[in-house]
Amino acid sequence: MNLEEVKFDERGLVPVVVQDAESGQVLTLAYANREALERTLETGYSHFYSRSRQALWKKGETSGHVQEVLEVRLDCDGDAVLYRVRPRGPACHTGEVTCFHRALSDQAPHPPLGEVLERVYRQILERFAQQPEGSYVARLHREGLDRILKKVGEEAGEVIIAAKNADAEELAWEAADLVFHLLLVLAEAGLAPEDLARVLWARHKP
């Protein structure tokens, strides 16, 4: 824990970018003073300094929506910090997952792949739990693991056929299908997209 390299501004603060460690989603921009950084590193939970209340605060202290901090990073100039967190609930006081829930630009491209996978995965878990009528995921879940595994075999076959057809758009479509059903298998086994990241990183980290 080397806070010597952190350059606090004239108010004794440094901006903190809070990022979901699993989905990669940017959740909040907040501020920390030295004490908030120390508490964060010591306790493993997000602490900040509130400029309006002029006080140290622990995220989730009243709401329960704490953030477990997996890693704290510092930028090249030492004047900005990144918390990579595992959030227990929404980051925003409005109840939204992220504070950055308003678009300033007209374009609305798809989110990054990690976030898409995480959202699709959470949707799968919801369908498992709530069993809404007409849900494909709920039906596969009811029909059981063998049925889902057959789909994995089938979708792998469709990826192979699309690739042999040299049809990139068909391939993108079938590859997405395969990944979707793979997420279903992971969900059935109590695994998460994070487990893929863990295994792939262990093998491929630079």
Place this chain on the structure above:
Amino acid sequence: MNLEEVKFDERGLVPVVVQDAESGQVLTLAYANREALERTLETGYSHFYSRSRQALWKKGETSGHVQEVLEVRLDCDGDAVLYRVRPRGPACHTGEVTCFHRALSDQAPHPPLGEVLERVYRQILERFAQQPEGSYVARLHREGLDRILKKVGEEAGEVIIAAKNADAEELAWEAADLVFHLLLVLAEAGLAPEDLARVLWARHKP
């Protein structure tokens, strides 16, 4: 383009979190004044305000490492902005991909899945191009698409077996293998992880 909702501070600035739109990696924390935001929205390229030089600047103006801006978002309080960008080169003046390349905490967990997939994918493209001796990816690439597609079929089979064995760790391992070989197929077809995100999002967006 509604900048009315942006709350600039007493210096006329708002902090900007810059995020790679594909990998989800947080690249930089910088600042923008109203003009920098307007230019960003108008041109589709990252513009900031340099506090040290007291001047508007376009990222990459001298280095060539521009950032195409896919989306601009505003936080709940209106006092922080997010640029989701497609970077053409490193974000950091040190040559690192991200400015947040220093760890303050001891832990070093794996990056989020989206970032891992993007990095593995880029490694695959490098192996294709450089054909280093002893590289598994380079060998599969030389042996051709059919060889890679056989691996997809094989890995799908191994996912099925691991799931039937109810061995979560074996399943995580085989699922990662399947995803890895699927990335190889995408790379052979000129597709990218982003294409998976695009297709999955089109189907599953809330």
